[in-house]
Amino acid sequence: MSILSTEQVGHSFNDKWLFKELHFGLQKGDRIALVGINGTGKSTLLKLLAEVFPPEEGKIVKEKGIRIGYLPQEPDFSGLNTINDFIYSADNEQQQLIKQYEELIDSPTVDENKLAIITDQLTALNAWEYEYNIKTILNRLQISNFDQKIDSLSGGQKKRLSLAKLLIDEPDIYILDEPTNHLDIETIEWLEKLLTTGQKTVLTVSHDRYFLDNICTEIRELDKAKVHLYKGNYAYFLEKKAEREYNDAIQAEKARNLLRRELEWMRRQPQARGTKSKSRIDAYYALEEKSKGPRAHDKVELSVKVSRQGSKILELNNVSKSFDGHTFIDNFSYIFKKGDRIGLAGKNGTGKSTFLNLLTGTLSPDAGTVDIGETTKFGYYRQGGLNFDSGDRVLDIVKNVAEYIKMANGDTLTASQLLTLFLFPPEKQFGMVSKLSGGEKKRLQLMRVLMANPNFLILDEPSNDLDIDTLNVLEDFLINYPGILILVSHDRYLIDKLTEQLFIFDGAGDVTIYNGNYADYKAEQELKLKEEKSIDKTTKESPTTTGQSNKKKLSFKEQFEYDTIEKEIEVLEKSIIEKTDLLNNTTEHEALTEISNEIQNLQKELDKKSDRWIELSEYI
Secondary structure, eight states, X not given: OEEEEEEEEEEEETTEEEEEEEOOEEETTOEEEEEOOTXXXXXXXXXXXXXXXXXXXXXXXXXXXXXXXXXOSSOOOTTOOBHHHHHSOTTOHHHHHHHHHHHHHHSSSOOHHHHHHHHHHHHHTTOHHHHXXXXXXXXXXXXXXXXXBGGGSOHHHHHHHHHHHHHHHOOSEEEEESTTTTOOHHHHHHHHHHHTSSSOEEEEEOSOHHHHHHHOSEEEEEEXXXXXXXXXXXXXXXXXXXXXXXXHHHHHHHHHHHHHHHHHHHHHOGGGOSGGGHHHHHHHHHHHHHTTOSOOOOOOOOOBOOXXXXXXXXXXXXXXXXXTTEEEEEEEEEEEOTTOEEEEEOOTTSSHHHHHHHHTTSXXXXXXXXXXXXTOOEEEEOTTOOOOOTTOBHHHHHHTTOSEEEBTTSOEXXXXXXXXXXXXXXXXXXXXXXXXXXXXXXXXXXXXXXXXXXXXXXXEXXXXXXXXXXXXXXXXXXXXXXXXXXXXOSOHHHHHHHOXXXXXXXXXXXXXXXXXXXXXXXXXXXXXXXXXXXXXXXXXXXXXXXXXXXXXXXOHHHHHHHHHHHHHHHHHHHHHHHXXXXXXXXXXXXXXXXXXXXXXXXXXXXXXXXXXHHHHHTTO
């Protein structure tokens, strides 16, 4: 039985019907991915099911008492001031108590009596585990400054904040629109485990194919206003979709042959178009529709020319780079060679962006040299997006680079012709860049990078806001790209398919070169962790009798302190990473000094907490 469903739902956009008389149901425990090309109405359907707005036709039906959690692509925080205002719901007693508890322990002078009362209340409500879960979610999503103004957050921070709130609230149904955008790989893997734990009901739209494979038990494709069901993960969907389209093509060819005969009848029998022939006439028009077959989707075409590359490409010799005493790259050397396809791995704030800026000359190393070959031509697709003036037209953005572009096959295209290949029709070419969607801006930015004919291509998070179809075309182009490729991406599928080597950043200066892709590296790390746990378990299972009898046990208060310190250490570590990342992107001298002092104070506090944790852990 469905706990959330549509009944004869229809909805239009810009006077065009996205779907009519649509039935879509969710049962408890379903984990469903909604897929389809851009413009089919996937996000609109999610909003209808989440009751963001009502459908133009039909209705949404849900089981009584069902709570829906909805993650939009662009969260709205209207009427909210700080992160605290958003995270802790006013109507949730546990969350309000936790908020008061956090504010008390963070205050310079702690009211011990009030703290004792709230502690007792939290214990009575069995809320300590809930409090721990909240802290885990916030730490994982890099949210630590609860007094920060929401208006000051970046788009990625707002998306993570919205996801954190949804996970904290633990709804009955999770409706997620591109949940993996702005998350690093480790956080995506954590989110996968969270969503597949327990009998959660999940409906998601995502371009991340590994994410879909790992969490979904069913794929539903929205195509031509109809929903096609595939029981299985994304890989199964691709296989069965190909079979369906093949069968549809065969049926369409049969329909076309029959249509020719029916067309002759329609032409010969003008007098027969009365009441008695109406059914056959209706059948003719139905046959005409069927004969059209599967729709041929428009596709981006990537085939630009690559500049000639000499024998010397790029050489890093004992390169080091630090910011205010913190070393991100220490004595690293590498000689780039033809055919290199390298992925950069490591948590946020470990030095990947610093490394890219060193390669391209935006930053200078503190020690060592970066020697760039004379024929090396960089193409740098940055995560930040396009820089444009509010009055810039789409065509102007391209013409600013070149009026004519040489393609791989030798053809010369005008800027307008190239835009058409990248799915920008004339009406969009003369429109303002500010009117483009996020995905269209990313596509335009990618086009600008490629049209400069680079032979050393750097892509920093290229998959954000691109649909799966465009990603597939990008992958096909990059597989055959003859130049050097460096890829930074949270999309594990993209990393696995396009890279053969990893540079792994640990954030403390060490950059490890790993021969293989991310799947190889992950499997090796999991095996290593399993072996370490096995050794640790063996050691713990064979203590000396004397050690067992003399071991002190923690009091209730010490145990509580131990558990609290663990959480506080996690928060401090996250804060240091965030401050370090901010430091890397700051050029103003006063701000650099201030942030550096903050990092030093945080580090001192971390050392103090760590020492106490080690002391207490002796008795665990």
